[in-house]
Amino acid sequence: MADIKLTPSFPTFPEKTFPIVEPEPSFLETLKANTKQTFSPMVEGNKFYIQKPVKRDLGFDVIKFLEKNNINPNSPDGKYIQSYGFNEEAATNARDYRFEMSEAQRVLESAGFVKSVLADPVLISELIAIGGTYSLVKAMGKKQAAKYLGKDFLSPEDIRQIKKYEAEKKSDVLEPFNELETPQQIENARKAVVATLNETMAMKGLRVANAEAAFFEGTYNTFTLANDLSGDTEADQAIRDAMLRQIVAQSVSSVLGYGIGKVIDIQQPKQAESIAKSFRETMESFDNLSKGVNARPPEKVVTETPLPSVTTDDLLFEGEWWTNSIFYRALPTPVKSVMGKNSGATKNVKLRFMRLVNDGGVLFKLNQLGKSFGISVFQEAGALSGRWGNVYNQIHEIWGEVSPQGNYQIADMQISNTVAKIQKLRGRENLTFEDFGQHVTDLYIHNKTPTTDAEKKAVQILKDYFDEWDKLLNEVGLLGGTASLVKRKANVETRIGELDNTFNDIIITNRDFLEKEIAKKTSKIEPLEVQFKSRGLSDSQLAFRNSLREELNELSSALEASYRIQDIPTGLKYLDNIKLSSKQKDALTNIDKHLNEMKDRLDNLNAYLDGTAVEKGLKENFFPRYFDKRKILANRAEFEQRLIRHYSRQPTVWDWDPKTKRYIQVKLDTDADAVARRAKRTTDEILELTDDDGFVDGYFGKGRSKHLMHRSLDIPNSEVSDFMVTDLKQILIAYNEKIAPKYAFAKQFRTENGLPATIDDIVFTNTKEMRGAGRSQKEIDRVNKEFYGAYDRIVGRVLTKPDSASTRVAQWLQTATQWTYLGGAGIAAIADFANIFLDHQMKTIFKGIISLADDNSLTLQKKELQKAGDGFELVGGSYHMKFMESLSNNPFRTGATDRINDAFYKFNLLGQMTMTAKTFESMFRTHSIIEMTQKLARGDSLTKFETQFLARYNINKRMAKRIAKQPTQTTKNGFILGNTDAWTDQGALEAFQTALRSGVMNRIIMGTPADKPLAMSGKTYLPMSLAKEFGLKESKRVRGYAELEHPFLALPFTFYTYTVGALNKVTTNYAQGGIRGVNMAVHSAVAMFFGYNIVKFRTPDYAWNEMDIEDKILRSFDFSGLAAFHSDMLYRSFEMGMAFDIENPTPFAPKFVEDPDALGGVVSIFGAPADYSYGFVKTLQDFARGEYGEGTEQAVKQIPLIWNMFLKPYTNKLKNALGDFAEGFE
Secondary structure, rough: OOOOOOOOOOOEEEOOOOOOOOOOHHHHHHHHHHHHHHHHHHHHHHHHOOOOOOOOOOOOOHHHHHOOOOOOOHHHHHHHHHHHOHHHHHHHHHHHHHHHHHHHHHHHHHHOHHHHOOOHHHHHHHHHHHHHHHHHHHHHEEEEEEEEHHHHHHHHHHHHHHHHHOOOOOOOOOOHHHHOOOOOHHHHHHHHHHHHHHOOHHHHHHHHHHHHHHHHHHHHHHHHHHHHOOOOOHHHHHHHHOOOOOOHHHHHHHHHHHHHHHOOOOHOHHHHHHHHHHHHHHHHHHHHOOOOOOEOOOEEEEEEOOOOOOOHHOEEEEEEEHHHHHHHHHOOHHHHHOOOOOOOHEEEEEEEEHHOOOOOOOOEEEHOOOOOOOOOOHHHHHHHHHHHHHHHHHHHHHHHHHHHOOOOEOOOEEEEHHHHHHHHOOOOOOOHHHHHHHHHHHHHHOOOOOHHHHHHHHHHHHHHHHHHHHHHHHHHOOOOOHHHHHHHHHHHHHHHHHHHHHHHHHHHHHHHHHHHHHHHHHHHHHHHHHHHHHOOHHHHHHHHHHHHHHHHHHHHHHHHHHOOOOHHHHHOOOOOOOOOHHHHHHHHHHHHHHHHHHHHHHHHHHHHHHHHOOOOOOOOOOOOOOOOOHHHOHHHHHHHHHHHHHHHHEEEEEEEOOOOEEEEEOOOOOOOHHHHHHHHHHHHHHOOOOOOOOOOOOOOOOOOOOOOHHHHOOOOHHHHHHHEEEOOOHHHHHHHHHHHHHHHHHHHHHEEEOOEEEEHHHHHHHHHHHHHHHHHHHHHHHHHHEEEEEEEHHHHOOOOOOOOHHHHHHHHHHHHHHHHHOHHHHHHHHHHHHHHHOOHHHHHHHHHHOOOOOOHHHHHHHHHHOOOOOOOOHHOOHHHOOOOOOOOOOOOOOOOHHHHHHHHHOOOHHHHHHHHHHHHHHHHHHHHHHHHHHHOOOOOOHEEEEEHHHHHHHOOHHHHHHHHHHOEEEEEOEEOOOOOHHOOOOHHHHHHHHHHHHHHHOOOOOOOOOOOOHHHHHEEEEHHHHHHOOOOOOOOOOOOEEEEOOOHHHHOOOOOOOHHHHHHHHHHHHHHHHOOOOOHHHHHHHHHHHHHHHHHHHHHHHHHOOHHHHHHHHHHHHHHOHHHHHHHHHHHHHHHHHHOOOOOOOOOOOOOOOOOHHHHHHHHHHOOOHHHHHHHHHHHHHHHHHHHHHHHHHHOOOOOOOOOOOOOHHHHHHHHHHHHHHOOOO
């Protein structure tokens, strides 16, 4: 065993004392001692870690060194020297350091408390910082005030201070305010200024001093605490000392800061008011900030048509007993949040919100009075779908005329085109509609001359469509169109006039000169002629007279030529004959050159204005450009080469100049490497681009708008057309989806200056009104949040990264889930037919059914519906929107998954059922609308329901008269068909079509932004009181909230689009009395009848026979749609109870009986995709337990596409057979 050496005992050492020195240390000595105590420990304590390693002397005995110097080894000094005394030199340095620190402590003790505090280097630094900050703010505040008030506002001392800080290149503390652009930024800055104004200098001193103390003293304490903890001080003692030092430092700083500020407040009120005045002037200047292109301050918003005159009570929901109950408010929606009685929104704020989002789905008290909100952005954008649909149908008919297969279709299922595609796949030459559409767009983009009548008609239809959009977008100011061209033309004409005037001035000046010279010469020659006749002239006089005669002849000839000049061309013809000065000659030559340029410009402008610019090659046809990223990726080198050629020819770009707040033309480097880098950068940007509004990536052709929103890449479409999406249907749908809401919003909301309003303008106006009405900031923030959310859904895009990997995963889960669970969706959609009985008289329905004997009535009505912007589910592939939200809403998705999805919904009959129901509903609705308007126009009294019906769909008495005057088509039994092709009143047509489309959507239910929580689209807003607990930052747009965006947020709401729509449009309509009187009983009976038969069809015979009568009734009620949301929640509660093994207290059974599974119950909270995913987990669990039969059956259940209602009986047999087979291996 090794020997254990014990530390020898030490003799007792006498206690070391320091002699008391009577003379009090000076302030400088105290400051030195304080500095040494403050900073030396952190320097010396870390010197060991940063210097070269000290060589230990094994022969050096540190204990003897301590004894020699009379230092107790157990004292703090002794322990310190032992820690660093690796050799005699290091021990000596450690001893000297400890003695110096002891001497510094003695000096501080002798100096006394006051001098020690005042000589604290940390405190002095803090006070310097406080004073410097105050001086800077004061001087810069004065500078900012002078900027807006003028130099007279400043005293000579103020000017001297500003020049001093400018010379020192100090930054203007208010300079960032000059770059504010958005209302939210301005509002935040305004609040900061108001807070500054309301803060006295005493409070400013308290706040600034505390901040400085926290920094300086905190830094010092951090180092000191670290050294103490690594040294010989106990941890708890070190922490207590650090806390005490921090408290004392901040307390002293606070007292001094407050005191200094108080003195300033009392002694310098004029200077304080001067600073405050500069801040106030700055705050008032906010309304004049950022006046450049796309950088204006928020402005007050006005609507296209005046907001209705209503009372506050008029804006309450009808049927408050229901709308104020938990059964209605349990599902939060934007409309409930803003229009609720206690929302805090003022009257005009509510009216503006309904002008944005209203769909006519629920009733408000103003509808009882025959008043309406007016057509909303959502309604108008939807009706505009009729434009692209009309173009598609017309070109489709033209294709049918030239296609060998014709244009045969059943319920919008393109039979002829399908046959053509199959024959094309087999190698037979054929013309599909896609081929024809591609050919038409190619002719249009390249401005080629069509060779056949069919091509001419199709190209002209496409041209008319885009020209109409060109006109509409120009009218609302979204494109820099005819208004700017007219202004430019006026400027050019003015310039031409100025050049003409300059030319005339030169000629007139020349004439005056010539006439004066002729008069001078004449006055000289006349005396010589008199003398010649009387007595003759000398030789010299004769020579002088002759020269005068020559000069006079030349001047007379020049003057005669001058009077023959009528314009610049003749002026140039006689340029050498009219005695012009060299400067005048140069001026006339330049005038001629510029005049020709101006006339060329004028000719071009006239060509734009009279519609001949395309034919003259000055611009391309108006066409949206959407790049096909897959084509670019496949042939990137060729794409970049085209960009390089274009950039080499066109080296200038338009760029935003923050100084002038204008777009300016900038010439870029034309070096080959620079151009190649620019082409590569442009390509990268295109591939990474997420187009959210149709303008960023959309381009409209050479020579089109010069607005930079539309010129991210100003290359003619014809040069890159093979890298663009040019499929006719895709372009029509995409353009309408992106542009129509923007147009409707710009048309609906304008600034007082007539510009298109932004959502920030509306929020600014709302905030100002609500603040003026005394609403709290919390109420204002909540309402503004709903405005932003509704805007994103209707006009913009909710998800900012719709192409992200997480979005693709969420979409795949949704797709797999719908392919597995919605095989019988077409049969479930039969319940929609019952809703036809909600609004129309029974005699109307019977008349309509009888009118079907006329073969054309249903076909005509389908066209009327599509012209109104609805009924394109089969054409556009949007059937799934009936049950769930689209996360990407990408009209260019044409992969295998999308084609399968299209076939899936055709095969399960959802598309056909929905289309048929909508056609019938629109047929009866057309009759009802026109019949009611004719009744109102005649002066007949309307029933309460009819008054509400017209009002909720924005048809007042004046509009009713206009609609009633339009020609209609009537069947033999008096059933009215629209025949809107013959209508001449465009306003009446738009009002009718909007009412028709809105009504159809409210009865053949498609959930709208007014029905759905924002989370259904993958985004939600959390109050900062909650969000900060999760470390989330406040939204840059929505004050008081954090944005939480992820596509997985939408997954729990999969298949709930119909359900939440039915809550408003059926259940709530019942509660509000929004159903035609006697029809309520009829609708209930028909809905239950359909629900009963849907359940029976979907249920196997053995299960149906075993089902109790109460379960049959409840299941029928569930599928009837009468209370879809509540019945679904009831069945969900049954399933959750079953999962957690909770006894069911009701007489009703769950739809599916399964064993308790708590994990499955938790998973089901996250929606159908989570249930689908958990199915795979259950499969693995079954196999792991050796239950191969159960596992096999569960695996078959997970297979998509095979559970279509036509295949389901056979799939069930296959599942059971495979399960029985697998049981044999257990």
